[in-house]
Amino acid sequence: MNIILAEAAEVVAGRLALTDRRAEHIVKVLRSETGDRVRVGLINGQRGFGTIGGMQRKYPFMVELHLELNEPPGELPPIDLILALPRPIMLKRILSQVTALGVGTIHLINANRVEKSFWEAGLLQPDEYRSHLLQGLEQAVDTRLPDVRIHPKFKPFIEDEFPALAGNYRYLLLADPAGRQRLSDAVTGNTGRIVLAVGPEGGWVADEIEKFQEQGFCCCTLGERILKVDTAVIALHARITALRELEYPLAL
């Protein structure tokens, strides 16, 4: 926890009183004392510091913080994700990892090779997945919560909903081990938003790839090595970020 996150509604007259795992973290991990300053942010709001005005160092833990939140939230990350719903245990990790790396919107969609039982996971309830997003923000010292949208049907998403979103993006990338385009040929500028679609274990089926292509997606590959979805999502995000950092035009 590199930043203590709170809801705006928890703050009363510039003070934040903590009694849960956040108080425990300040006492037991940070080992802070009265008068110390800790990093604090409001979810989807300002960041800054809290000065400890009072605390109870034994169970039940209590910490009162006086807030000075003068920093704006981080910029909206330029990457949105479309992810074929993974196994719940893998989804948990992906949600916190991509939130730490920075992502705007996460669309969880159905695909032919998504196991039906995954759609019954409790993790798809907002209160459940939100805790994994918060872990990512706490890690990365960010306050901007990704927007998670759940689409249990593939065709209505790609044919009816996505066309209204497509104009937001300069780059529409579909990860496909059999794809012919290298990312470095596909991402050739450092402005404009990117949407990245990553398939299920076993990959997209041909019909799905065709639907994405009809929407203007370009099939990109990470190379010959086949990766698990959790590894692939991070690797793709990181590669795109590296390419965006470059000064353009490249001498190709």
Next chain:
Amino acid sequence: MNIILAEAAEVVAGRLALTDRRAEHIVKVLRSETGDRVRVGLINGQRGFGTIGGMQRKYPFMVELHLELNEPPGELPPIDLILALPRPIMLKRILSQVTALGVGTIHLINANRVEKSFWEAGLLQPDEYRSHLLQGLEQAVDTRLPDVRIHPKFKPFIEDEFPALAGNYRYLLLADPAGRQRLSDAVTGNTGRIVLAVGPEGGWVADEIEKFQEQGFCCCTLGERILKVDTAVIALHARITALRELEYPLAL
């Protein structure tokens, strides 16, 4: 399991008889039949196919393969890793994920912020960590096992052992959230080997950074977001790989 891996010693007159989880995988996951071909490779050796000559589809599973192994192993990946020993549960995942991404040698070293108890983990026994490396190879359809070396003392490694290795590398990169150099400024060519050093949760201490710098390491950052070690290792590997794919020189 995208490739069935075997030891050379298991092959007798071009035949491989399987009775363990590999046989179970062929029966239950691949659902192969007699006469089908499956992807096979020898650990640290050739890759190719095995044709199923006979099988028992009920427990105890048995599959006999007739091998044709005509493809060389993949090339030696250009990246070696120096990793401050992480928590065992995280190390398991990192070992299989970096093996899937491709890594030559993995040096596990001590650092000030490595918890002492991590050195007692059973996972540091070769038979234990090897299974996680194999999972990564099975995922990535590779046969070249990374070389894992364990260095329980920091100073003897960096002062005595590393100088003999330094000449192998064109790029010596130290990941440090406070580093000033961007990876894209540090990796400016697509030839020569790279060694990447990643610290423990909480980071390297100043004295450790100094020792790496004395050996010629350059302090690189992934940006302002602080990442967990498992996310950071994959993200760094992927960013370096993206930069290596580019045509140089860049128009900077």
